[in-house]
Amino acid sequence: MVPSTRRRPARERLLAAASARFYADGIAATGVDTITAEAGVAKMSLYNNFPSKAHLVDAYLDARHAEWLALYRDRVAAAGDDPRARVLAVFDAYLDHADAFYPDGFRGCGLLNAAGELPAGDPGRATIRAQKEEVEAIVAAHLRDLLPDDVPRAAALAEHLAFLLEGSTSRAGLEGDDRRIRHARAIAVDLLDAR
Structure with missing residues (x-):
């Protein structure tokens, strides 16, 4: 019960x-x-x-990120020690987030939606930026494991994949489904295979 x-x-x-x-x-x-x-x-x-409501917004931002991190931890655990699979686990966690039940429909990344509403200089925007930088750092760490002899390439590819993640999630939110994120994952596979 x-x-x-x-x-x-x-x-x-x-x-x-x-x-x-x-x-x-x-x-x-x-x-x-x-x-x-x-x-x-x-x-x-x-x-x-x-x-205040601002404190509630801060708690919301932290909870959204913690929710995604939990999805990522599950995906990366399933990926094992394979650095390529671990990079793709980040995309899979974004897909899991997109495919979660939203009674009023999928609207994209809740953090980016919030950032769009918060005024410049609002502390919440700095929180969101740090959370997005953490995702990129996760991708970069997996890419350094995948490309240990080419750290500059790993860093550049991490930035590209972070842009791909965030852009596809924004478009997916506009369209209300996960197709753009699935396509972004396929592009990431091509980029990883072309290394």
């Missing part, structure tokens, strides 16, 4: 509600009243757990 969502701590319910609404409707369009109603808690409970 699955425990009722009402029995989960208020902080978890608030973050789950905010995550669903921020992703589906956007950060600016989602008010705290919507979040508290969906979470089934009083507004005071929100402010007891998150001093």
Whole structure:
């Protein structure tokens, strides 16, 4: 038997509600009243757990990235010690994210969507940038293992693959399905085989 969502701590319910609404409707369009109603808690409970909506947005950004990292860890574990398979595991984790159930449809990367709403200089944009740099660093580390004698080539290829990941995810979000990410993965296979 699955425990009722009402029995989960208020902080978890608030973050789950905010995550669903921020992703589906956007950060600016989602008010705290919507979040508290969906979470089934009083507004005071929100402010007891998150001093402001900005703090809730920060928690959302961290949760989105942690969600992807968990998918990546599962994929990279299945890839074993093969550096090429480990690079492709990053693409597969993006596919897993795209193929997750989204009640209101797949809208692309929640982090990039959030970055598009946050003003220049907002700390959330720096958080998102660091998270995207972490993904590129993961790809780069696998490529250094694959190309140990050509570190400059590995670095350049990591940047190309990071652009391919983010661009395909943006287009996939516009189109509402994973086809662009699947195509990007196929391009990555060609690039890895051409090394």
